[in-house]
Amino acid sequence: MRSSGIIMHISSLPSKYGIGTFGKEAYEFADFLSAAGQKYWQILPLGHTSYGDSPYQSFSAFAGNPYFIDLDTLAEEGLLKLEDYNQLDFGNNPEQVDYEKMFNNRYKVLEIAFNNAKNICFNEIIAFAFQEGQWLHDYALFMSVKERMGMVGWQEWPEDIKLRWNNAICYYEHELEDRILFWKFIQYEFFKQWNKLKSYVNSLEIEIIGDIPIYVASDSCDTWANPEIFKLDSSRNPTVVAGCPPDAFSKTGQLWGNPIYNWEYLEYTGYGWWINRIKESLKLYNVIRIDHFRGFEAFWEIPFGNKTAAGGKWVKGPAIKLFDVIKNALGDNLNIIAEDLGYLTQSVIDFRNATKFPGMKVLQFAFDTREESEYIPHTYDKNCVVYTGTHDNDTIRGWMETTGETKDIQHAINYLKLTANEGYTWGFIRGAWSSVGDIAITQMQDLLNLGNTARMNYPSTLGGNWSWRMNQFELTEELTQKLHNITILYGRCINPEIEEIEETEEIEEVKEV
Template sequence: MSRASGILMHISSLPEDYGIGTFGEQAFKFADFLKASGQSYWQILPLGHTGYGDSPYQAFSAYAGNPYFIDFKLLEKEGLLKKEDFENVDFGTDETEIDYGKLFENRFKVLKVAYNNGKDKLKGEIADFKETNKAWLEDYAVYMAIKNKMKLLSWQEWDEAIKLRDKKTLEAYKIALKEEIEYWIFVQYQFFKQWRALKAYVNSLGIKIIGDIPIYVAIDSADTWANTELFKLDVHKKPTVVAGCPPDAFSDTGQLWGNPIYDWEYLEQTGFSWWIDRIKESLKLYDVVRIDHFRGFEAYWEIPFGDETAEKGKWVKGPAMKLFDAIYKKLGEVAIIAEDLGYLTQEVIDFRDVTGYPGMKILQFAFDTREESDYLPHNYNKNCIVYTGTHDNDTALGWMHTTGNKKDVEHAKRYLKLDKKEGYHWGFIRGAWSSTGKTAIAPMQDFLGLGNEARMNLPSTLGINWRWRMKKDALTEKLHTRIYELTKRYGRLKEYDK
């Protein structure tokens, strides 16, 4: 079995100009850095069009891409923008932190200029794009156009006729908002054009992209508005139940996510066609798909709508292998990583094992002194992806200095033989890279030795997350040489494949 490794680095965190990482020059430079470091994988977070709270796990569409990632310099090269259209616009002044308020206020204005300059010039290409993506594109574009007219209210708050997609009302909106609808189609055309060029370059270096799809969609999304039959909603299209996690050692009241829950009986009657299409489209974007909250396919925590906490939820059985047998029948073998973190029953473990998909091991979870942990490297089987931490964890140094229990931190020091000379973060990476897991991945923050200030997400909080950005001078020859040597030492370079 081949051994490999990679780096977790979301597009938003790249040190591009104009406020946020994009599919531009810095993304290509990062791909070169991965190659020089001997890495096989670039893992990213979901690429969806983010909504309130800026979370990649709460998007306006399961298919549409995030307009923030469209690179202005590439649009300038196409003749769709002039430098003065974006050069002196305020997108935020902190090179290490994204200012989402300023992005929202100013970035779409620049994209509107590009649209006005390109809508006639690119008419043929955009028509082809519409045809290729007709299964989702119009619903998304109409949804975004109406949403903006409604001052960003969720479709749940729209007037009843358009909320329920009355045919005459919907057609009237399509006519009245035709130009705005075409703008959103143009934005998606540019997103996918730029992403595919970047992905082709990454793949040409022998590197694969691991993408991430949330198991659930947002209630405030084109998917829910246009496909209400897929979800457990009442006659007024309000959710009857919502998703979350039960109380556990990390949260006394559990986690209330609020996503609508699938009507799995209906989906089964359709041959799971919506999910099959979603996986199929994801495989056009990524080489490997990580499915967030994979255990929810075996059983999911269902919470009555309106509850303020997740405490009164209950476990409900999911489709399990029925869904994945249907996916295999239509798509064949699919490269999937099962995010199997959290409370796992034997049924969930058996389900994951039957799929054959690798699960995840998080090194930060290994050192709970209250119990012998499955996350300790000596307990791993080979069919797993080993992480020092994910986007939901603190950085390795942040955990050591800020969030870790003192006894747990001392356990980690002893187990991994951590010392300041090597660097605690390098000791964590060594622990992952030296493990038996077939693939090892660490967030870029850990390679850079950053602390709590570089944490990507603190679950169950709003307004402080998804902001970290890497500095432009971070990708040094010294760093990629050290990563390469570590990767070679533990047999994870391509030439070490057996």
């Protein structure tokens, strides 16, 4: 079934308190998607972000971001009073997240809510902790010890707790008992609010596409609690790390620094950790987009300590063996999108085809005049997801304004029949919506015709990313109707009857005149 959707991360939603949350603005955005006939709301990873604020580098593959807990909702639950938070400084720019102020002030409010929760919903927190015990206790202990150690990476902790000696684990579980409960409360509220929002979104016949990174952060609960599934030395430092090889965009490649999986050990244990990760992600989301999917077939492995990615090498991954095991455990009909961007060998293509997962096509990549592009729409098959751009790209307007190669821009204008009257960004949206791809998706920034000041991320840079927020006044009826009309035109609308009702009403008005 042909359909479409919008990329809009939770952090980018409007709110009065510095960052988007699971509050009323999220419900209003869902209403906008429904009124515009959209089937999908795509978000970035929901994980508890760490240093650098990237949703792709989080403290846990399973825990949620405390910043997304809505404070007004906590007040409605009796856990906060308005005066506990409405005068705090969460940042003065409604279109940018100030992460430093969020870190300094948000947890103060959540601690007030926690102290009140002990008398209001203690039993519910304990029940949740028991239900999610497979990952939650390790996460809560990890965050509590991390606070005690001044938030330094766990590889810098004292040897006893770094190596998880039993006596150290017992000591900190007793010493930090209340703080451990605090972090469990945080996840209790995160999942309570998220599940309510997700249920509402699904009731509108909209599905949520959630993003999960292939790798976990080096400074994460996952590496600390499960060192055996990563390539670490006896001191728990990585022996090799992940990245991308040099290419036309970067002469030295991309050095991500994530630890690499010990795939031999994971295979020996039946890929249990990965089965659980996919299982938990499918509870969070209706559809999973797995970032850097090609890394399952072969990954770029860089010796730890190298300054760039240039000294790495390709190493074979588990490929289809992993997904055969996952499908055997969780069922064949896994709703997964394979992020298969970048250099693809035939073996990677064969692997993706064997999974039957749809790959990605990014329209912005289609117009490189140096070579024939596989992202040009006339080469698509139906089993793909077509994007105008992603969080790692320029916005469409930004690309048109900053691309130095005018031949590329002219190619886009000629191919998509772009006109100033229609608007170049809407021409790109039309190009995606009119394609044969089963799903078409655009960024909210492109829908709003914003330039690169609204760009979400510049890969391989630190600072200034992930901070764009939408102005609360930008979701207009005119925008809703315009998106709805183009979605109907290209057969992607989930509720075309809205247009029919409006047309009938207009006809009746004409008759009355």
